[in-house]
Amino acid sequence: MLFKGGGLPHESLALQEKLFGAGPDYNFMTRIERFKNSLVRVQHFIRCCARYNLHDHADKKWFEGVAFPNEVSVLGPHSGMFIPTLKEQGSEEQIQKWVPQAEKHQIMGTYIQTELGHGTFVRGLETTATYDPKTEEFILNSPTLTSIKWWPGGLGRTCNFGIVMALLYIDGKNYGMHPFVVQLRSLKTHEPLPGLTMGDIGPKFGFDTVDNGYLQFNHFGIPRENMLMKYCQVLKNGTYTKQTRNPKFSYGAMIFVRSMVVYEVAGQGLAKACTIAIRYSAIRRQSELKKSRPEPQILDYQTQQYKLFPLLALAYAVWFTGVRMKEIYFMVNNEIKQGHTERLPELHAISSGLKAFTTSMASWGIERCRLACGGHGYSAASGLPKIYVNATGGCTYEGENTVMLLQCARFLMNIYGGVKNGRRPSGSVNYLGERISSRCTLTSEFTLKSLADAFKHRAARMIKEASERLNRLQASGNDPEDSWNLNSVVLTKAAEAHCHYYMVLVFESVVESVEDNCVKDILRQLCQLLALCGIQENSGDFIQDGFLNNDQLELVKQKQLSLLSEIRPNAVLLVDAFEFHDVQLGSILGRFDGNVYENLFKWAKKTPLNKPEDLIHRLLR
Ligand SMILES: CCCCCCCC/C=C\CCCCCCC/C=C/C(=O)SCCNC(=O)CCNC(=O)[C@H](O)C(C)(C)COP(=O)(O)OP(=O)(O)OC[C@H]1O[C@@H](n2cnc3c(N)ncnc32)[C@H](O)[C@@H]1OP(=O)(O)O
Numbered sequence: 001m002l003f004k005g006g007g008l009p010h011e012s013l014a015l016q017e018k019l020f021g022a023g024p025d026y027n028f029m030t031r032i033e034r035f036k037n038s039l040v041r042v043q044h045f046i047r048c049c050a051r052y053n054l055h056d057h058a059d060k061k062w063f064e065g066v067a068f069p070n071e072v073s074v075l076g077p078h079s080g081m082f083i084p085t086l087k088e089q090g091s092e093e094q095i096q097k098w099v100p101q102a103e104k105h106q107i108m109g110t111y112i113q114t115e116l117g118h119g120t121f122v123r124g125l126e127t128t129a130t131y132d133p134k135t136e137e138f139i140l141n142s143p144t145l146t147s148i149k150w151w152p153g154g155l156g157r158t159c160n161f162g163i164v165m166a167l168l169y170i171d172g173k174n175y176g177m178h179p180f181v182v183q184l185r186s187l188k189t190h191e192p193l194p195g196l197t198m199g200d201i202g203p204k205f206g207f208d209t210v211d212n213g214y215l216q217f218n219h220f221g222i223p224r225e226n227m228l229m230k231y232c233q234v235l236k237n238g239t240y241t242k243q244t245r246n247p248k249f250s251y252g253a254m255i256f257v258r259s260m261v262v263y264e265v266a267g268q269g270l271a272k273a274c275t276i277a278i279r280y281s282a283i284r285r286q287s288e289l290k291k292s293r294p295e296p297q298i299l300d301y302q303t304q305q306y307k308l309f310p311l312l313a314l315a316y317a318v319w320f321t322g323v324r325m326k327e328i329y330f331m332v333n334n335e336i337k338q339g340h341t342e343r344l345p346e347l348h349a350i351s352s353g354l355k356a357f358t359t360s361m362a363s364w365g366i367e368r369c370r371l372a373c374g375g376h377g378y379s380a381a382s383g384l385p386k387i388y389v390n391a392t393g394g395c396t397y398e399g400e401n402t403v404m405l406l407q408c409a410r411f412l413m414n415i416y417g418g419v420k421n422g423r424r425p426s427g428s429v430n431y432l433g434e435r436i437s438s439r440c441t442l443t444s445e446f447t448l449k450s451l452a453d454a455f456k457h458r459a460a461r462m463i464k465e466a467s468e469r470l471n472r473l474q475a476s477g478n479d480p481e482d483s484w485n486l487n488s489v490v491l492t493k494a495a496e497a498h499c500h501y502y503m504v505l506v507f508e509s510v511v512e513s514v515e516d517n518c519v520k521d522i523l524r525q526l527c528q529l530l531a532l533c534g535i536q537e538n539s540g541d542f543i544q545d546g547f548l549n550n551d552q553l554e555l556v557k558q559k560q561l562s563l564l565s566e567i568r569p570n571a572v573l574l575v576d577a578f579e580f581h582d583v584q585l586g587s588i589l590g591r592f593d594g595n596v597y598e599n600l601f602k603w604a605k606k607t608p609l610n611k612p613e614d615l616i617h618r619l620l621r
C-alpha cells in the first residue's frame with residue numbers, strides 16, 4: 001500500500017476484462033498484428049470508460065496499465081498531449097467545442113510538432129499558417145521537404161484531428177510558432193482530407209502499437225477559429241493581439257509530458273524490470289557456492305546483488321521523484337493559471353532535467369536487469385526487450401536528453417549568476433544560495449542527511465565550476481554561443497549532479513515521512529545504497545576538490561557491500577511491493593508464482609516457427 005492508494009479497484013475491474021487478460025501473445029505477432037490488436041484494445045477500453053464511468057485521468061490510467069502493458073497506445077498522444085493542449089491553450093469557447101468530443105473519443109487527436117528536418121530546434125520548424133482575411137482561413141502549407149511533419153503518434157492511420165504547431169504569417173509578417181486545431185480525416189470515411197498527404201513512417205525500435213506518422217500540407221485551409229486563442233488572437237481583419245505573457249506558454253504541452261514521463265515511463269519501466277530480474281534471480285539456481293551443497297539461488301551471489309540492488313534502490317528513487325515531479329507540475333501550473341508565472345523557468349528546468357536524468361538511468365538500468373537474467377533475459381519471454389524498447393524512447397521524445405540537460409543547465413547558470421549578484425534563490429535551487437561546507441561529514445553511520453549533503457556539495461561545486469569556466473571562455477575571447485558549446489559537456493554534468501542531488505533529497509524526505517519503523521528502516525537501507533552507489537560511480541566528482549578522501553571512499557565501499565547482505569532477505573518483498581500484476585509485467589521470468597521453466601517450455605512450443613505447415617518446413621524438407 002506504499003504506492004497505489006485508491007487505484008486498485010479500477011485495476012481489478014480492468015483485470016476482469018477477458019480481452020485485456022488473454023488474447024494472442026504479443027511476442028508472436030507481426031507489427032501490423034500488434035497495431036491491430038492495440039486498436040481492438042483501444043475500442044474496448046473506450047467501451048469500459050463508458051461502462052464504468054471512468055472520467056478521471058488517474059482512474060483511466062489504472063485501466064490503461066492493464067489494457068496496454070508496457071506499450072504506448074494511440075491514446076497516449078490523445079489524452080497526454082491533444083486534450084491537455086486544448087485545455088491549456090484554448091479559449092473557453094474552443095474548450096467547450098472540442099474537449100467534450102475528445103474526452104468521449106468522438107474525435108481522436110495527436111500533437112503534431114516535429115518535422116523531417118527539425119525536432120529539437122523548435123524555432124527552426126518551417127510549416128506555415130498564413131492568414132487570409134478574405135476567406136477568414138489559415139492556409140497551412142509545407143513549403144519544403146524538410147517541413148513535412150514527421151513522428152507524431154497516431155498520425156499515420158488513427159487520428160482524425162491534430163494540434164499542428166506552425167509559424168503564423170499575417171500580411172507577410174512572421175509571428176512565430178502557434179498551435180492550430182486541424183481536422184485531418186473525414187469523420188465519415190476516415191480518408192485523409194484533400195490537401196493532405198499522410199501515412200505511417202514505418203517500423204521503429206519499439207512503439208509498434210503506435211502509428212507514428214508523416215503529414216504534408218498542400219495549401220490546406222482551416223477556419224480562423226481553429227487557432228488556439230487563449231493567449232493570442234487573430235481577429236477577422238487579421239489584427240494580431242496577445243495578452244502580456246511568456247512566449248514559452250505555447251511550449252506547455254512539452255512541460256506537461258516531461259513532468260509525467262519521470263513516473264510513467266522511467267519509474268514504472270525500471271520498477272517492472274527490477275521485479276522481473278529479482279524474482280527470477282530468486283528462482284534461478286546455478287553453479288555452487290559450496291562443494292556438495294545444493295546450487296544456490298543466483299540472488300545469493302554478491303555480484304548478482306551488486307548488479308540488482310542498486311537498481312532496485314534506483315527504481316524506488318525514480319518512482320518517488322516521479323510522484324514529486326507530478327505534484328510540482330500541478331502546483332506550479334495552478335499558480336500560472338492564476339497569473340503567477342514566476343516559477344515557470346524552474347518548472348521547465350526541473351522537468352527537463354529530471355526527464356533526461358531519470359529516463360537515461362532507467363534505460364541503462366532496464367538493460368542491466370536483462371543482462372542479469374543471463375540467456376533467458378535475451379528471450380522475448382522475459383518481457384524485458386519490450387519494456388526496454390518502449391521505455392528508452394523516453395530518452396528521445398519530448399526533447400532529446402542531452403538537449404534537455406542543457407536547458408536545465410541554462411537555468412542553473414542563470415540562477416548562479418544571480419546569486420553572484422546578490423539574488424536569493426528558492427525552491428529546488430535554494431542550496432545555491434547557501435554556504436556549502438567544504439568538509440565532508442560522512443562517517444560510518446552514513447546518515448541520510450550526511451549523504452544528501454555530499455550530493456549537495458557535489459552539485460554546488462560542479463555548477464560553480466561550470467559557471468566559472470563559461471566566464472573564462474568568454475573572457476578569453478570566445479563569443480557567448482561558442483563559449484556555451486565549448487562548455488557543454490561540463491554543463492550537462494553539472495545538470496546531472498543537480499538532478500542527482502534532487503533525487504537523493506526526495507528519497508530522504510520520503511524515508512523521513514514514513515511512520516512504520518520497520519518500513520522506514522528498509523527504505524533507509526535502500527536510500528543509503530542509492531546514495532553510496534552514486535558516490536562510488538562518480539567518485540571523481542567527490543574527491544576532485546578533496547571533499548572526500550580515500551579512507552572515506554573505502555568506508556563507502558564497505559558499507560555498500562554490507563548493505564547488499566542486509567537488503568537480500570527483503571529483496572523479493574521489495575519488488576512485490578510495486579504490486580505489478582503478471583498481466584502488466586508480461587514476463588515468464590517475473591511470474592508471481594515462480595513457475596518459470598514449465599511456462600517457458602509451454603511458450604516455446606507455441607512459437608509460430610514451430611508450426612508444421614509453413615514455408616520454412618517446405619524449404620527444409
Ligand atoms: C493527469 C495525469 C495525466 C497523465 C497523462 C499521461 C502523460 C504521458 C505520460 C507518458 C507519456 C508516454 C507517451 C508519450 C508518447 C510520446 C509523445 C511524444 C511527443 C513529442 O515528442 S512532441 C515533440 C516534443 N519536442 C520537443 O520536446 C522539442 C525539444 N525542444 C525544445 O523544447 C526547445 O526548442 C528548446 C527548449 C530545446 C529550445 O527552445 P528555444 O530555442 O526556443 O529556446 P532557447 O532560446 O533555448 O531558450 C529561450 C528561453 O526559453 C526557455 N524555455 C525553453 N523552453 C521552455 C519551456 N518549455 N518552458 C519555459 N521556458 C522555456 C529557455 O530556458 C530560455 O530561458 P532563458 O532565456 O534562459 O531565461
Ligand SMILES: Cc1cc2nc3c(=O)[nH]c(=O)nc-3n(C[C@H](O)[C@H](O)[C@H](O)COP(=O)(O)OP(=O)(O)OC[C@H]3O[C@@H](n4cnc5c(N)ncnc54)[C@H](O)[C@@H]3O)c2cc1C
Nearest residue numbers: 111112113114118119120151152153393397398399400402
Ligand atoms: C517514440 C517517439 C515518439 C515521438 N512522438 C512525437 C509526437 O507525438 N509528436 C511530435 O511532434 N514529435 C514526436 N517525436 C519526435 C521527438 O520529439 C523528437 O525526435 C525529439 O524531440 C528529438 O528531436 P530530433 O529528432 O530533432 O533530434 P536531433 O535534435 O536531431 O538530435 C540528434 C543529436 O543531436 C544532438 N543535438 C541537437 N541539438 C543540440 C543542441 N542544441 N546542443 C547539443 N546537442 C544537440 C542531440 O543531443 C542528439 O544527440 C517522437 C519521437 C520518438 C522517438
